[in-house]
Structures are given as structure tokens and as C-alpha cells.
Amino acid sequence: MIILDIAFYTLIVVVLIQVFFFLYVFGKFAFHNSKQVNTNPKTPVSVIICAKNEAENLKTFLPTVVQQDYENFEIVLINDGSNDETLEVMERFSLANQNIKIVNVEPVETFWGNKKYPLTLGIKAAKHNILLFTDADCKPVSKYWIKEMVSNFNSKTSIVLGYGGYSKIKNSILNKLIRFETLHTAISYLSFAKMGMPYMGVGRNLAYTKTQFFKVNGFMKHMRVRSGDDDLFINQAATNANTRICISKKSFTTSTPKTSFKTWFRQKRRHVSTATYYKLNHKIILALFYTSSLMFWCLSILFLVFWHFPIFGVALICIRCIALFFIYGLSAKKLNEKDLIFLLPVLEIFLIISQLAIFISNIISKPNHWK
Structure with a gap:
């Protein structure tokens, strides 16, 4: 199918973007002394x-x-x-x-x-x-x-x-x-600071x-x-x-x-709302990483449901996952969060869904003040 072919080539681009972020950007912190x-x-x-x-x-x-x-x-x-x-x-x-x-x-x-x-x-x-x-x-x-x-x-x-x-x-x-979520945010802002x-x-x-x-x-x-x-x-x-x-x-x-999830969600709505006021280049780069992460999981699930992967496709997903575990593993060790690595794919998917829900909620209504 043409749609699946397009989706497969999109996956290639998405994986390349993700691996670049993991190894080059987040690697700045993971390998930092x-x-x-x-x-x-x-x-x-x-x-x-x-x-x-x-x-x-x-x-x-x-x-x-x-x-x-x-x-x-x-x-x-x-x-x-x-x-x-x-x-x-x-x-x-x-x-x-x-x-x-x-x-x-x-x-x-x-x-x-x-x-x-x-x-x-x-x-x-x-x-x-x-x-x-x-x-x-x-x-x-x-x-x-x-x-x-x-x-x-x-x-x-x-x-x-x-x-x-x-x-x-x-x-x-x-x-x-x-x-x-705290670990991911820290890896991001500490890596960009090092960069x-x-x-x-x-x-x-x-x-x-x-x-x-x-x-x-x-x-x-x-x-x-x-x-x-x-x-x-x-x-x-x-x-x-x-x-x-x-x-x-x-x-x-x-x-x-x-x-409770409700109080955490309300707190994160308030925190995320400030990203709108970041410098334009920061917003573009952060949006690129989040969008590519969302697309990676959506496309991977799509192929698992509707299509048998060629070996190259399986290799792409494995490369992305290895890069994820490697960089987040090193970073989690530095920040005393090693126990999170074993649940990494589940936590990442949960976080992506939560962030999407927070983004939509903030469009619908503005979050409250700090207390």
C-alpha cells in the first residue's frame, strides 16, 4: 500500500531525528564530567x-x-x-x-x-x-x-x-x-545548556x-x-x-x-503553559523532539498492527531503542534515577500521551496561579 510505504519512509526520517537528539544533543549531558x-x-x-x-x-x-x-x-x-x-x-x-x-x-x-x-x-x-x-x-x-x-x-x-x-x-x-518526566526534563535542559x-x-x-x-x-x-x-x-x-x-x-x-494524577496534571499544566513564551528557536527544537517521539510510537504501532516489518524496519526501531536506553541509562545514573530505566518504553509512552493531553487542555482553558 502506498500509505504504508509513505509511513515507512517517514519512520526512517523520524528515527534519524530521534537518534540525532539522543546521541548528539542529550549525549552532551550523558557524557559530561x-x-x-x-x-x-x-x-x-x-x-x-x-x-x-x-x-x-x-x-x-x-x-x-x-x-x-x-x-x-x-x-x-x-x-x-x-x-x-x-x-x-x-x-x-x-x-x-x-x-x-x-x-x-x-x-x-x-x-x-x-x-x-x-x-x-x-x-x-x-x-x-x-x-x-x-x-x-x-x-x-x-x-x-x-x-x-x-x-x-x-x-x-x-x-x-x-x-x-x-x-x-x-x-x-x-x-x-x-x-x-522530571528526569526527561532535566536531561533536556542540562543537555541544551551544555550545547x-x-x-x-x-x-x-x-x-x-x-x-x-x-x-x-x-x-x-x-x-x-x-x-x-x-x-x-x-x-x-x-x-x-x-x-x-x-x-x-x-x-x-x-x-x-x-x-494523585489530578493534582500532578494540574501542576504540569501550569508549568507547560510557560513554554509558549520561550524564544522561537527553543520552541522549534523542543517541538521537533516531541513530535518525532510521538510519530515514532504511532508509526511503530501502525506497522505492528497492519504490516510485517522488513528487516531494515526492525533494525531502525532497534537502533532508536538502543540509543534511548543507552543515553537515558547514563543520564539516570548521574541523577540517581536508575530504577526508572527498566520501565522506560512504558513511561515514555505514558509521558507522551500525558503531554498531549496537557497541551490540548491548555488550549481549551488557561491553567491557574501558582497556589
Whole structure:
């Protein structure tokens, strides 16, 4: 059949695109060896945590930040108009730790539901030039988190992209999907940064200088977009010259993952919505990878159902799958996510379907604010 012949030649092109992404683009991270450029533990740092109704998470995770093995750092806690005991919890920690500064932000109608406004106030209040960001529901995996992230700054570097994963929940398929999506996203943005095209970072583990923040007028270019305090800022400010990645296992943070598909889906709708505002070349490249992934599985299933593969067709699919397992295997090992590799094809298909559903949902209606 002519249609199947066209589909087969399309599959050849799709596999070539996929293999290029895996081996050339994602290989930049998979084969990367991390090197520190600054080992001075006395460089002053401001750790910034913005919290809205996070009293319980602060009680649990803030001690892991307070107890960091670093000589000179302050913690800037931003209370974004919480209506629980968040401010009281912050004040108790502040009484016990002299290096904690509290920025209490009252709700402002113009910026309601927009994390960028309180973050801006917190950044202005920070007394040090190097700013290290994480979330209230995150914890560093080691007491050397600050040291490892800061070690990547030098006279040229003003942005450091870190990795923020999610904790494991046994016998949970949803947990594996969430962690795989996080792994895939990290492989993508860390690889592009290594390739000289940084396009995003995650606020769970991200550092940049105060000088860099004000150099690009902070969040002003995308202040009207409620999400994107991390990825849109990096998309705007990061360059090949000023950005480094940090993948030391002591530099990672972990967060508590969602436990229902509905809440995770709603969270990802908000995250994905910011991609619309990325630079055009970033959007084209990311769309090319997603489209080729979707087409690969659709065409492969089509041939399995309607047509017997010639040997060349089987070889193509095997090459693509080998490249996938090889690159993701190396990357997962670097990011402590090795257990996900055994379910890789299932998780990839599930993620592609979820991303398609998120894309369609965002077209139909806009996602909500950050809390």
C-alpha cells in the first residue's frame, strides 16, 4: 500500500531525528564530567525560599537548609500572603537562627497569584550577590548543597542550573511517571545548556547573581505570566557564556511528589503553559523532539498492527531503542534515577500521551496561579 510505504519512509526520517537528539544533543549531558571552578567556601550566599501556605513543609525541610555546612550564608524566607501558620513558623526559625531574614509580603491585587512579585521583594532584600533558590517543600540531599552549587560560579558565570528530583514512593506507577518526566526534563535542559543553548531551569534548585537579575530587569518582561519565575527568567537571561550546570550528587534537592494524577496534571499544566513564551528557536527544537517521539510510537504501532516489518524496519526501531536506553541509562545514573530505566518504553509512552493531553487542555482553558 502506498500509505504504508509513505509511513515507512517517514519512520526512517523520524528515527534519524530521534537518534540525532539522543546521541548528539542529550549525549552532551550523558557524557559530561562535572568540574568545579571555584572552591572558596567563603563566598557569601543568599538562599531564597518563597512560601505560600507551607507551614508544615517548612517545619520538615527548612532544618536541612539551616544545617548546611557553609561558612557564610543567609536564608531569606518570603511569606507570600499565607493564611496558615507559615509566618509564625518562619518567625520561630528566625529566633533560633540569626542568619534568617523574613520578608512578609501582603497580598496585592495587581499581582495576586503571581510568585514573581514576592520573589522580587525577596531578591531586593537579599544582602549577597549570589542567590540560591529552592522551594519550601524541597530538601538538599546533603549538607554540601550550597558549597557544590556555589563552586560553579566564577567571573564569567552568573547562572548555575541544578537538579531537583522527587522522592521515591514504592509500588507507585504515578510516582515513577512523575520522576521520569522530571528526569526527561532535566536531561533536556542540562543537555541544551551544555550545547550552548540554555533555555530553562527549575526553581527547586537554581542559582544566579543579583547583578544578573537586575541586568535583565528581573521578571518585568514576563511579569504578566503568572508562572515561569524560573524557566522564563533563564530563557531570557541565560547564554552560552554565562551559564553552567551542576550535577554533583551532593548538589541535588528532592521534593515531595504529588500523590494523585489530578493534582500532578494540574501542576504540569501550569508549568507547560510557560513554554509558549520561550524564544522561537527553543520552541522549534523542543517541538521537533516531541513530535518525532510521538510519530515514532504511532508509526511503530501502525506497522505492528497492519504490516510485517522488513528487516531494515526492525533494525531502525532497534537502533532508536538502543540509543534511548543507552543515553537515558547514563543520564539516570548521574541523577540517581536508575530504577526508572527498566520501565522506560512504558513511561515514555505514558509521558507522551500525558503531554498531549496537557497541551490540548491548555488550549481549551488557561491553567491557574501558582497556589
